[in-house]
Amino acid sequence: MLDLFEGEAPWQEVLAEDAVILRRYAREDDQWLFRHIMQVASLRPFQHRITPGGFRMSVAMTHCGSRGGYPENPPVPPVSLPAELQQFAVRAAGSAGFSGFLPDSCLMNRYAPGSKLTLHQDKDEKDLRQPIVSVSLGLPAVFQFGGFDRADALQRVLLEHGDVVVWGGRSRLRFHGIAPVKPGSHPLTGAYRYNMTFRCAG
Ligand SMILES: O=C(O)CCC(=O)C(=O)O
Numbered sequence: 085m086l087d088l089f090e091g092e093a094p095w096q097e098v099l100a101e102d103a104v105i106l107r108r109y110a111r112e113d114d115q116w117l118f119r120h121i122m123q124v125a126s127l128r129p130f131q132h133r134i135t136p137g138g139f140r141m142s143v144a145m146t147h148c149g150s151r152g153g154y155p156e157n158p159p160v161p162p163v164s165l166p167a168e169l170q171q172f173a174v175r176a177a178g179s180a181g182f183s184g185f186l187p188d189s190c191l192m193n194r195y196a197p198g199s200k201l202t203l204h205q206d207k208d209e210k211d212l213r214q215p216i217v218s219v220s221l222g223l224p225a226v227f228q229f230g231g232f233d234r235a236d237a238l239q240r241v242l243l244e245h246g247d248v249v250v251w252g253g254r255s256r257l258r259f260h261g262i263a264p265v266k267p268g269s270h271p272l273t274g275a276y277r278y279n280m281t282f283r284c285a286g
Pocket residue numbers: 191193201206218220227260261262279281
């Protein structure tokens with residue numbers, strides 16, 4: 085996919101109070117970040133979770149580090165959070181104004197065309213004072229960023245390869261989601277969008 089901002093330095097866009105997009109922040113690190121996703125997925129393959137309502141989620145997930153409250157079936161041996169991934173997330177959080185981030189978990193999502201993530205709050209983590217650092221790789225997707233009520237108005241922003249969203253503090257419990265991903269092809273990730281969310285799951 086052609087990036088019109090390819091030669092530009094990364095820049096920041098404020099989404100809300102304590103929520104910022106670090107545009108193209110991960111662009112230079114995309115290769116090794118993606119290698120980590122592939123490595124984790126080779127040990128703990130991507131799975132489509134079944135929701136409590138009995139639906140198979142369109143997004144496929146895996147993770148490394150602490151499992152926190154994320155359910156898993158069948159159980160798979162743990163994979164630790166690589167130090168360089170953790171350091172990357174700490175640095176990104178710092179750039180967004182969150183010092184002292186201590187992520188112990190990285191959830192990895194894989195979106196095939198048509199996959200989406202319904203509006204939700206990230207509230208399984210024990211320490212909600214710590215932010216979420218979310219890295220987008222591959223195909224673009226529309227990120228929906230709402231309020232504290234599911235029905236609140238949504239901002240819709242296109243997240244592209246290398247974009248990092250950080251939200252915490254007063255925005256930590258905002259509803260958010262991903263609209264269905266459009267078909268396409270990306271030189272690094274092929275027909276998929278990948279996302280990594282770093283968290284302090286506890
Ligand atoms: O894929 C994304 O950009 C968001 C992922 C997300 O919200 C989550 O995994 O909880």
